[in-house]
Amino acid sequence: MSTDVTAFRTPGLGDQTYLLVHEGKGVLVDPQRDIDRFLSAAAERDVDLRFVLETHLHNDYVSGGEQAALRTGAELVLPAAAAPAYRHTPAFHLEDLDGGAGLTVRPVHTPGHTPEHTSYLVLIDGEPVALFSGGSLLVASAGRPDLLGPERARSLARLQHVSLRRLAALPPGVALYPTHGEGSFCTATGAGRLTSTIGAELRTNPLLAIGDPETLADTLLAAPMPIPAFYRHMGPANTLGVPPMPPVQVPELDAPAPGTHVVDLRPRQAQARGMLPGSYGIELDDDFGSWTGWLLPYAEPITLVAEPGQDVAPAVTQLAQIGVDTVRGVLRGPGAAATQTYELAGLDAFVKLLARPGAQLLDVRMPAEREQTPLAGAVERFLPDLFAQGVPGELDPARPVLVACASGRRAAIAAALLAREGYRPIVLTGAGVAELGTALRDHRAA
Structure with missing residues (x-):
């Protein structure tokens, strides 16, 4: 009997998607919108994808859960209180889902990061082996409670205390697989390693040593990180449903498309020598999409400026992960018109x-x-x-x-x-x- 978990890291957002496989049955947890990388991995192993699980209505990216379920025939499971506008199975607290071959998924209501937040405990032949904790218990941290606004932050922070203690009561050998990790603006404090165990967190997570809900709330809300501007668009998108991922190939242009924001993604050395007047400079890296979505008006049309031969597919993918499908094309090198310098x-x-x-x-x-x-x-x-x-x-x-x-x-x-x-x-x-x-x-x- 074999059970293993593959993690798919998205560094620019600080998040992870997971594929658990047991005896040929698969469970996909919190998939991002670019689902081909997850489904290809499942297909290569001839996995029967049984469930697609969502821990919450995400604030930091648009989900690929609905499309993954539609593509594979898997059962899409969301927290019962999420109530999205598309077909799904509601996950009720402690109402087990049978995946076959001894695989059971047990929803555990863990409000705090969001009100509906639900973690998923995986049992094999009745024994708990893995916890997918989403934005609840994180490695050395917990999901921040203030993303839905300051009015609800303290109430959610107190609920996070209840949820953390609920998860900490699981057997110490249970493996911990959080969605949010290092680099995510969804963590309340600096998250460390990407995965852990319940026992390790009991020994090392400072938030689990706080016995009082008000003290935990004070700690979580003491110095919150900024909230990226594009976050406010993610929850509504994930509630209503997200269309399939757009093609990553975009047209080659001779000049910026009319009515677009021009975003220069070349290395800063090239930008410094000359950019098109009025353009923005955000060199391509893992967090290109996050910065573009945060700094520019959300989802307005964009023309990319790239080096000759530079691959712009990662830029288009990162933007699509946060629901920006408005790249109109790419201009290869700005030429003599590049008079904006630093x-x-x-x-x-x-x-x-x-x-x-x-x-x-x-x-x-x-x-x-x-x-x-x-x-x-x-x-x-x-x-x-x-x-x-x-x-x-x-x-x-x-x-x-x-x-x-x-x-x-x-x-x-x-x-x-x-x-x-x-x-x-x-x-x-x-x-x-x-x-x-x-x-x-x-x-x-x-």
């Missing part, structure tokens, strides 16, 4: 520029990052706030603006916006604020 500076050069009289510095990190590692003398504006509120009035467009973050990625995105607005940005690249602070202290001591 500068890149390594650590030593950046420190020397900061030492000049009248130097102005912009810090685009999150508030919690700034509090942990302050950058003296900097004008502070979190990157999404820079897009939403505009460039701080303290910055003089007649003088260069030095821009820093933790690694250079967000600073480069900010620099493209500053250049678009007529400023002269210089990005700290290849280093971040931590290294900059040390270098500044050494420079002043020399």
Whole structure:
């Protein structure tokens, strides 16, 4: 008898989808919209996909659950209180679902991350072996309770206390497979490893040591992370149903499609040399879709600018994962029209520029990052706030603006916006604020 679990990581969203296989029977948990990668893995192993399970109406991506069930004939299971607009089996607390071959799925109502949230305990021949905890109990953390608004946050945080203790009472050897993990904005505190066991969490998860619901609520709500702007569109989409994934191939263009936002996804070195006037610069990485969905008006038409030969399929896929199906095409290299520029500076050069009289510095990190590692003398504006509120009035467009973050990625995105607005940005690249602070202290001591 064999049972195994395959995890499919989506780094840019900090999430995982799981495929559990037992004696040829399969259970797919919290699938993202690009379902081909999951279904191909199941088909390669000749798996009879019995269930597609959703732990909650997701806030951070649009689901592929309905389409996966339609493609395979699997039974789509959602929390009973979710009540989506499409056909599904409602999961009621402790009402077992029989998957055959000794495989049983037991729903466990675990409100807190969302009101309807349900975890799924998998039993093999009556013995509990695996828990798919979605956004409830996470590795060294728990799902945040404030995504549905501050009015409900404390009530949900108290419910999270009940749910965590409910799951912690399971046998210590049960494997823990949460959907949200490191890099997810759905975690209340910094999640660590991706998977664990109930026993390991009892020993190491600080939230399980909190015995009082109010104290847990205080802890979960003490310093919440920002909420990406596109999150507010995910719940409604997952309630109403999501169409199939669009093709990842897009037309090749000679000029930006009319009425589109131009997003340059080339490496920052190419962007710095020249971008199309009025374009945004978000170089392609695992979190391209998240930043684009957060910073630009949601789901408005987009033209991509890429290097010759650069694969844009990952960009289209990431956007589709959050319901943005509006890429109109790709322009290969902006050519002579690329007159919007910014500068890149390594650590030593950046420190020397900061030492000049009248130097102005912009810090685009999150508030919690700034509090942990302050950058003296900097004008502070979190990157999404820079897009939403505009460039701080303290910055003089007649003088260069030095821009820093933790690694250079967000600073480069900010620099493209500053250049678009007529400023002269210089990005700290290849280093971040931590290294900059040390270098500044050494420079002043020399």
